[in-house]
Amino acid sequence: MAAVVCNSLILSGVLFTMGVLGVMVHRHPVVIFMCIELMLNAANLALIAFNRHQYSENWLTYDGQVYAFIVIAIAAAEVAIGLAIIVALFKRRTRVDVDEINLLRG
Amino acid sequence: MLNYVWLAIAFPLIGAAVNGLFGRYMRSKLVSGVIGCTALGLSFLVAILTWWDYSTQVLTLRDSPFYQVTLWPWIHVAELKLDFVLLVDPLSVVMLLFVTGVSFLIHIYSTGYMAHDEGYSRFFSYLNLFVAMMLILSLGGNGIVMFVGWEGVGLCSYLLIGFWYRNMYNANCGMKAFIVNRIGDFGMLIGMFMLFSYFGTLNFVDIFRAAPVVFSGVDSWVPLAIALFLFLGAIGKSAQMPLHIWLPDAMAGPTPVSALIHAATMVTAGVYMVARLNPVFTAAPTAGFVVALIGVATAFVSASIALTQNDIKRVLAYSTVSQLGFMFLACGVGAYWVAIFHVVTHAFFKACLFLCSGSVIHGMHDEQDTRVMGGLAKYMPWTYATFVISTLAISGIPPLAGFFSKDEILWRVAVWQGQFGPAAGWLWALALITAFMTAFYMGRVTFKTFLGKPRWTAQYVEHHKHPHESRPAMVMPLAVLAGLACVAGFLGMPKWLGGFNVIEPFLAPSTAMAAAAPAEVGGAVAGVPAEHGEEVHQAFITLGSTMATEVAFAVLSVLVGLIGLFVLALPMYTRRFGVTEGLKQRLRPLYLLSFNKWYFDEIYHHAIVIPGTAFAYTCWRFFDLKVVDGIVNGVAWVLGAIGQLIRPLQTGFVRNYALYMLLGAVLFIVFNLFK
Numbered sequence: 040m041a042a043v044v045c046n047s048l049i050l051s052g053v054l055f056t057m058g059v060l061g062v063m064v065h066r067h068p069v070v071i072f073m074c075i076e077l078m079l080n081a082a083n084l085a086l087i088a089f090n091r092h093q094y095s096e097n098w099l100t101y102d103g104q105v106y107a108f109i110v111i112a113i114a115a116a117e118v119a120i121g122l123a124i125i126v127a128l129f130k131r132r133t134r135v136d137v138d139e140i141n142l143l144r145g
Numbered sequence: 146m147l148n149y150v151w152l153a154i155a156f157p158l159i160g161a162a163v164n165g166l167f168g169r170y171m172r173s174k175l176v177s178g179v180i181g182c183t184a185l186g187l188s189f190l191v192a193i194l195t196w197w198d199y200s201t202q203v204l205t206l207r208d209s210p211f212y213q214v215t216l217w218p219w220i221h222v223a224e225l226k227l228d229f230v231l232l233v234d235p236l237s238v239v240m241l242l243f244v245t246g247v248s249f250l251i252h253i254y255s256t257g258y259m260a261h262d263e264g265y266s267r268f269f270s271y272l273n274l275f276v277a278m279m280l281i282l283s284l285g286g287n288g289i290v291m292f293v294g295w296e297g298v299g300l301c302s303y304l305l306i307g308f309w310y311r312n313m314y315n316a317n318c319g320m321k322a323f324i325v326n327r328i329g330d331f332g333m334l335i336g337m338f339m340l341f342s343y344f345g346t347l348n349f350v351d352i353f354r355a356a357p358v359v360f361s362g363v364d365s366w367v368p369l370a371i372a373l374f375l376f377l378g379a380i381g382k383s384a385q386m387p388l389h390i391w392l393p394d395a396m397a398g399p400t401p402v403s404a405l406i407h408a409a410t411m412v413t414a415g416v417y418m419v420a421r422l423n424p425v426f427t428a429a430p431t432a433g434f435v436v437a438l439i440g441v442a443t444a445f446v447s448a449s450i451a452l453t454q455n456d457i458k459r460v461l462a463y464s465t466v467s468q469l470g471f472m473f474l475a476c477g478v479g480a481y482w483v484a485i486f487h488v489v490t491h492a493f494f495k496a497c498l499f500l501c502s503g504s505v506i507h508g509m510h511d512e513q514d515t516r517v518m519g520g521l522a523k524y525m526p527w528t529y530a531t532f533v534i535s536t537l538a539i540s541g542i543p544p545l546a547g548f549f550s551k552d553e554i555l556w557r558v559a560v561w562q563g564q565f566g567p568a569a570g571w572l573w574a575l576a577l578i579t580a581f582m583t584a585f586y587m588g589r590v591t592f593k594t595f596l597g598k599p600r601w602t603a604q605y606v607e608h609h610k611h612p613h614e615s616r617p618a619m620v621m622p623l624a625v626l627a628g629l630a631c632v633a634g635f636l637g638m639p640k641w642l643g644g645f646n647v648i649e650p651f652l653a654p655s656t657a658m659a660a661a662a663p664a665e666v667g668g669a670v671a672g673v674p675a676e677h678g679e680e681v682h683q684a685f686i687t688l689g690s691t692m693a694t695e696v697a698f699a700v701l702s703v704l705v706g707l708i709g710l711f712v713l714a715l716p717m718y719t720r721r722f723g724v725t726e727g728l729k730q731r732l733r734p735l736y737l738l739s740f741n742k743w744y745f746d747e748i749y750h751h752a753i754v755i756p757g758t759a760f761a762y763t764c765w766r767f768f769d770l771k772v773v774d775g776i777v778n779g780v781a782w783v784l785g786a787i788g789q790l791i792r793p794l795q796t797g798f799v800r801n802y803a804l805y806m807l808l809g810a811v812l813f814i815v816f817n818l819f820k
Contacts, residue, residue: 062803137799144797
């Protein structure tokens with residue numbers, strides 16, 4: 040495996056773990072969102088790294104990159120909705136803390 | 146015309162639809178009445194034309210007296226091939242004629258009787274529907290078409306018994322009739338299923354043709370079982386013991402209904418069915434004996450009940466049950482044409498009696514109790530005259546209709562031969578006693594109602610009311626029916642009176658198939674009717690019974706009738722009125738037994754209704770509430786419990802969910818790595 044692929048995957052893993060921990064630890068929705076974006080981009084990085092790993096002169100593949108674009112597009116859409124929800128929450132409450140939003144508790 | 150015999154059914158059906166659907170928009174009662182009567186008149190016309198065509202074509206039809214009209218293919222499933230087929234043969238032609246004829250008269254009568262009723266068009270709709278169903282029953286060419294009519298008349302009977310449904314008693318009587326009939330219908334259905342399983346068809350003509358062959362190839366219990374199950378149906382419909390209890394209560398309906406359905410036509414459907422399927426009954430002599438036994442027992446018991454009833458309609462109802470018993474007695478001894486003959490004559494005089502009682506009830510302002518009548522002859526001369534004629538007819542006084550048919554039944558019973566021949570004497574004796582009781586109770590009700598001192602004065606004078614003769618629309622049918630009751634007997638004059646017997650040779654192809662059977666199977670020619678009558682007569686002569694004995698028997702039955710009517714009933718209820726009070730005291734147990742209808746209702750109440758209700762209650766209590774509800778509630782409880790169990794997982798904290806997802810992902814990876 041090429042060094043660049045290996046390093047990229049390690050970086051991707053680090054970024055993903057940071058994202059997960061961020062989601063776990065932080066309470067502010069905007070920060071949580073940023074962490075989610077971090078995880079998505081970690082995944083994008085991994086996809087591109089794997090694409091590089093697959094790529095050869097005999098097999099010109101761009102599957103990973105295409106997937107990365109799809110993920111970006113979906114992430115954009117998701118952010119739009121997510122931010123809308125957060126704005127709506129801000130309008131109703133002065134302080135937004137995900138731990139206080141627990142109306143769906145069973 | 147034979148191909149258009151369905152018109153006889155179609156006209157009343159159309160009448161029923163028009164009156165039923167548009168009756169409420171008809172301002173004038175006249176319109177409903179005219180529609181109802183016209184439909185029946187046309188139907189009667191079709192019946193006459195059918196009869197005429199059949200009689201004239203019978204020579205060309207001789208190779209088969211059964212003319213089948215297939216209207217449309219109906220149910221074709223695997224081996225079952227059922228068409229909606231009508232069968233025109235002597236038996237159904239006779240039924241067709243008298244059903245439409247009597248119905249027509251009763252429709253006319255109803256226009257007068259129901260004139261003040263608000264359910265006028267509804268009444269005519271039901272009545273027309275009834276006639277249509279009765280004709281489907283009579284003309285049905287296979288068991289299922291017949292069964293459609295069979296159930297249809299049951300439905301109409303239920304609707305008409307409970308016609309004044311706002312009164313709970315009437316509605317209950319209707320239900321009683323329906324439920325008791327249901328027991329019989331179940332037997333009839335099983336009989337039909339058995340017929341199908343052994344014959345592979347339900348078409349009557351095919352069954353007639355195949356009966357000797359099929360029945361000779363099976364154990365003797367098969368025809369016996371089929372016959373008894375079919376007879377169970379007949380018991381229910383024709384109100385024989387032990388299912389006779391519904392008929393007296395059916396008198397809750399309007400009187401024309403009692404006359405039409407519960408005296409003249411529907412209740413004779415059982416007799417008709419037995420006569421229609423006579424090859425089955427002929428193949429099972431034991432079944433014939435059972436039929437005769439139940440017939441005579443019913444005749445005897447219900448006649449004894451009629452002796453002490455006070456309600457004029459109730460006496461007539463028990464009299465009907467008793468006469469139906471006579472018809473079954475005739476069927477049981479194999480004299481099917483006599484049974485049908487009695488059906489016809491009985492239809493005339495019993496319809497007349499019921500219509501007269503309706504006229505009395507009308508004239509007495511809805512009073513039915515004979516104890517407060519008396520002396521009505523002066524006020525209702527027409528009703529009185531027709532009632533007396535019919536009473537003489539039912540008592541078997543010559544030359545009225547009842548004499549010929551009833552005497553023929555008694556004679557056939559007396560000379561019954563075969564496996565159960567030795568019992569014939571007992572059957573005959575019981576039947577003769579019943580004939581005597583018939584004469585007595587009919588005399589009792591006649592004289593109590595129309596003769597003697599008026600017993601209604603006190604109560605009537607206060608209200609300035611007095612009995613009155615009914616309107617012409619009601620009197621005219623009475624006169625016609627009484628006239629028919631006078632002359633109908635001459636259709637079947639016995640041999641010793643010159644042998645001008647029209648009805649036996651006419652009916653023979655349908656009702657004497659056993660005699661004609663070898664010819665039927667071997668070739669195509671049915672037995673020649675006239676010869677058959679000759680054969681029977683020959684058999685009697687070889688038995689040692691001569692015409693002289695037949696005359697002696699007839700004289701005996703007439704004497705019995707005359708004694709019952711004029712020697713006993715006439716003085717007891719006119720000159721020496723009140724003499725019966727002493728008799729009541731002296732014969733108290735017998736009187737109570739008769740007055741309480743042999744406690745049949747009470748026995749059923751304690752033996753069936755109460756245990757049935759208790760059983761149903763127990764089932765509801767334990768099965769419905771515990772088992773059924775338990776299963777349903779149990780499923781709901783288990784699901785709820787599971788929900789409670791995993792409910793704490795749903796904390797509502799987003800980060801908890803994220804943690805679960807993480808844990809899930811980790812578990813997934815670990816599982817895949819160390820698989």
